[in-house]
Amino acid sequence: MKPRRPVVEGYFEERADGSAVLVGGRCDACGAYFFPKRFSFCRNPGCGAPDLADVELSTRGTLWSFTDNRYAPPPPYPAAEPFEPYGVAAVALEAEQMVVLGQLARGTDVAALHAGQAMELCAEDLYETDDAVVRVWKWRIA
Amino acid sequence: MSEVVVLGAGMHPWGKWGRNFVEYGVVAARAALADAGLGWGDVGFLAAGNTMRNGYPGYVSGSTFAQSLGWQGTRVSSSFAACASGAVAIDSARAQIQAGRCDVALVVGADTAPKGFFGPLPGVRPEDPDWIRFHVLGATNPTYFALYARRRMEAYGATTDDFAAVKIKNSRHGLENPNARYRKEFGAAEIAESPVVADPLRLVDICATSDGAAALVLASAEYAARRADRDRHVRIAAISTVTPRYPNTYLDMPDIATDSAVGAALPERSFRDSIAHAAYEEAGLGPGDLSLAEVYDLSTALELDWYENIGLCGEGEAEALLRSGATTLGGRVPVNPSGGLACFGEAIPAQAIAQVVELTTQLRGEAGARQVDGARVGLSINQGLFGHGSCVIATR
């Protein structure tokens, strides 16, 4: 079996129990969260602290909006052949007071979704290379 | 601050012409100069909007157009602010005039667009949010438009019939516009057969990518006052090119998450609301003063968002305003009398300039079949990816 690797290093982690968690940055000075973390300094203009700590974001949230994509995007999206439609969800995290995007887990019935429903993070295969299975975080109905 | 006046406006028709963007830009620039009754030699500053998909000449658009019009020594600027590039170019030209560094400035934007979805620049660039959203999520521009549209449905009870009504309205508005790419009336039945691109949006809900160019000749009020064609002059009452205020908690392209509201007070207004608000403040005008508006209908549903952002109605009331006919030609405040992006498709660095060309044409009373009766105040607005506001208020 090919080893798994995350689609981008440092954005999320998979745990032994099969669950997944997003990793962002948190400012110890003002409390703000950032996803992705990207830089080492706080982007709150009233704060500007020099450091952000790595932090695991809430794995559950509520659905803010959603869609499904019926046409293959251009590169660099690694579209499967034949093209497989995919959903995208915007999920509001309560503790972090922010909205985070993710694809919807395969097989999610988009027509049955509604804003405000509980969602949770998971991970699935995005594509395969010659030497690895590339994984990505997704949202699924909780 | 002294006022700046529009003396000339010109366009190259929108379409998929397959030629170099410089050709379109020169056609539009010459049309604007001819409309102003001025020559290229009269221009003391050239401000252009960049295009990212046409190589180096597109990154130095100011000098590209200056060379193509014939070097005459003028100073130039080349701006990129995504869909807001044109407004930034207008702002830059206006600032030169207001600073007294020139009497007459030329603003040009032109694009040759690829077919289909816009993608990020090539290469593997995990540090670039625009690359991340495509590679990791397949979050195209229509994905974001669809998330906003679905949000209207979930939060305010909008329906796909409302979105279709925007398309029908704009398709009628653009029928007689000689610069529009699509001059065809759409009906509900035809829209219902259009394929879904990103639910709930169909292909006809989403604007195409186009080739086209637009140009303006701006002058100082003192210079304009000495001319004989004063009844055609249109005044630039405000330009807003604001960026968001932290924390920006509304999902914006190309980001895959919003700011967190923890640890900071929410700004008084959302980013989109603040774009219009800054323009109203500068002009000393309000939504009730508008005769017409040109708003960025990247999707049909997004036009409804803009009604609220520019204060034509309260939050969640845009569908009712649309259904009342107020935003249709003949109504209280027609929106997108040009036909909007629905009839043009988007030519990125030209589009915000084209919006002001439409305001100018309307305020002069020269819009023909799509004329808004008695137009005195017009507003154009859009938002460029990566946090660029763009709003112009023009008066006669």
Ligand SMILES: [Zn+2]
């Ligand atoms: Zn901070």
